[in-house]
Amino acid sequence: MTQYLILLAQKHESFRKTELEALAELEHVSVDLAHHDDNVPLLYVTLECEEDARKLIRRSILARSIFEVWGRGNSLDTLHEDVKQRTSHLWPKYKHVSFKFDVISYQGSRPKEEQREIIESFSYVDFDGPIRMKNPEEVFTIVEEYKYTTDLLESKERRELKDICFGRFIASSQRDIIDQYDLKKRKYIGTTSFDAELALISSNIGLAAPGKIVYDPFAGTGSFLVAASHFGAMAVGSDIDGRQIRGTAKSNITTNYSQYNINSQFLDTFVCDFTHNPLRPSFRLDAIICDPPYGVREGLKVLGSRNAERYADKLPTRLENGDLSHLRPDYIPPKKPYHFDALLDDLLCFAANHLVDNGRLCCWMPTANEDYGERHIPTHPDMNLISNCVQEFSKWSRRLLTYKRHPRGCTSSLRPITKSTRIYKEQFRDKYFRGFAKAKDHESVEWMEKSL
Ligand SMILES: C[S@@+](CC[C@H](N)C(=O)[O-])C[C@H]1O[C@@H](n2cnc3c(N)ncnc32)[C@H](O)[C@@H]1O
Incomplete structure (x- = not known):
């Protein structure tokens, strides 16, 4: 079983889980959606195989895309540790393919410079293939989620990283047909x-x-x-x-x-x-x-x-x-x-x-x-x-x-x-x-x- 991350639309939130449950039934995909939260557009699920991941969202309207999770943490350091532990055996498979990196942030964003630094911090995966911004064979994505906390001393809101994930893009949904x-x-x-x-x-x-x-x-x-x-x-x-x-x-x-x-x-x-x-x-x-x-x-x-x-x-x-x-x-x-x-x-x-x-x-x-x-x-x-x-x-x-x-x-x-x-x-x-x-x-x- 492999962990996947589904990126959901931030619209019609109360329909999202029902739609995914229906698609899982229709496509005979076994999945537990209990962790779905109407307030969060990121949903981690465990699936049998990549084919099931594609099937689960291929006709979804409220999911956007699905990623194979290579690692997850609450800071960049813990993320890197997890990526190394989970996927070092996979790196040679992608060594020569064309690829690009993306950064997706929820409830916050980083300046381009910082994004580049984060992308470069993954250099240990040692991909040698060409970087292609258009139609690469693989897209590796860093998905970040922030949360807001109130600083009682300064009585103002602070933004903190809540969750950061590194994943390999698997498929898009049918959201574009809307x-x-x-x-x-x-x-x-x-x-x-x-x-x-x-x-x-x-x-x-x-x-x-x-x-x-x-x-x-x-x-x-x-x-x-x-x-x-x-x-x-x-x-x-x-x-x-x-x-x-x-x-x-x-x-x-x-x-x-x-x-x-x-x-x-x-x-x-x-x-x-x-x-x-x-x-x-x-x-x-x-x-x-x-x-x-x-x-x-x-x-x-x-x-x-x-x-x-x-x-x-x-x-x-x-x-x-x-x-x-x-x-x-x-x-x-x-x-x-x-x-x-x-x-x-x-x-x-x-x-x-x-x-x-x-x-x-x-x-x-x-x-x-x-x-x-x-x-x-x-x-x-x-x-x-x-x-x-x-x-x-x-x-x-x-x-x-x-x-x-x-x-x-x-x-x-x-x-x-x-x-x-x-x-x-x-x-x-x-x-x-x-x-x-x-x-x-x-x-x-x-x-x-x-x-x-
Ligand atoms: C809310 S509209 C649904 C419209 C439809 N979804 C559409 O795409 O245009 C309700 C429809 O029910 C029809 N209608 C009203 N009373 C009806 C009845 N007793 N039997 C069958 N249709 C009825 C109306 O003519 C109307 O077209």
């Missing part, structure tokens, strides 16, 4: 298009991969479809709003697939209300990745009548020419308001029915920061919540909830679905428009009790 998928460069987008970086991360966490079918039941402009297909999955989407998924003749989801040259990964889209989903019960999906409607732009609606009882015994309307009105192509079905939490419960039930064993549901959910609690997270006896990653805004957050479908036939110890116990007093939409201030009693709509 730019390629950037919404600013995408041909077809809408007001609901989802941030490209987070869509790619969601697809990694959803284990989108060649040979898998990924479904987005709230596909809109297809942000999750292209992200899942980028990683090789076959993607299919649906939406209640046909205009979104059709786009225009020149600019639509298919033209986005052409833009990224991934047309072969696009299955299709269809128009449907999720609460009346037409997929046959035996149709199995490998993953469901979606951003359900929060009802902020317009109240959440599903097919149905507000006053179903009134129409219960009425026959379908027949037009003068004898056609049944609901069978005409221009028929617009009635819609009724629905509750976001109820939609999430429906989504979990749908996922439990349609996902393959161990298939994943990744769904985004908004929460108000003031009163967020575990009780807001939907549960289902067949769906195991494996992560809850959060992207925080000032008063609210959105969470990526990831569930794994229990293998069928295994008994689950999870609580049953909590429709009756969840807090349905107020919709996220109401809180959003109130600016997340505390609700007055009369503003708390006992909506769920009335409508379910």
Whole structure:
């Protein structure tokens, strides 16, 4: 077993470990990520071989690169001691290759002169190959991490070296594709298009991969479809709003697939209300990745009548020419308001029915920061919540909830679905428009009790 250092992006910190865990599962790499710290972009791991190191980050968005650790210390002297002890047997292997040295510093930096002195202090490794700044065969990197301490006597902050590592560069991640998928460069987008970086991360966490079918039941402009297909999955989407998924003749989801040259990964889209989903019960999906409607732009609606009882015994309307009105192509079905939490419960039930064993549901959910609690997270006896990653805004957050479908036939110890116990007093939409201030009693709509 060899020690490796993963350099992580300092963004979306709460998603980093979940993404790496997913990639380790997908690539069958055994790794312990327990030392991951959201506050530190350096993660030391132990892996079986260099191939595993490459596999672990080759499609990561939140890792930047991975290095084989040649030594580590809390000062330059202890680092040199460790390098000599761990790697003197490796030096002859790299004696004649072209190489360069890099210095990466976290929470601090050194002047160029000092960096050169540090690089020269490694002369004992005795590399004789040419130094090449462009495309060298090997890159050796010094990674430093500083910490700040308060000097009580002088009452000011002091910067101290916390950790210094010397490593051989092994591989980069796929972080550079964020730019390629950037919404600013995408041909077809809408007001609901989802941030490209987070869509790619969601697809990694959803284990989108060649040979898998990924479904987005709230596909809109297809942000999750292209992200899942980028990683090789076959993607299919649906939406209640046909205009979104059709786009225009020149600019639509298919033209986005052409833009990224991934047309072969696009299955299709269809128009449907999720609460009346037409997929046959035996149709199995490998993953469901979606951003359900929060009802902020317009109240959440599903097919149905507000006053179903009134129409219960009425026959379908027949037009003068004898056609049944609901069978005409221009028929617009009635819609009724629905509750976001109820939609999430429906989504979990749908996922439990349609996902393959161990298939994943990744769904985004908004929460108000003031009163967020575990009780807001939907549960289902067949769906195991494996992560809850959060992207925080000032008063609210959105969470990526990831569930794994229990293998069928295994008994689950999870609580049953909590429709009756969840807090349905107020919709996220109401809180959003109130600016997340505390609700007055009369503003708390006992909506769920009335409508379910
Ligand atoms: C938050 S947006 C997701 C947008 C999408 N991720 C994209 O890339 O554009 C929610 C989508 O759900 C759709 N929607 C709303 N109610 C729905 C329902 N009952 N069934 C299916 N889709 C619905 C909306 O039309 C909207 O496109």
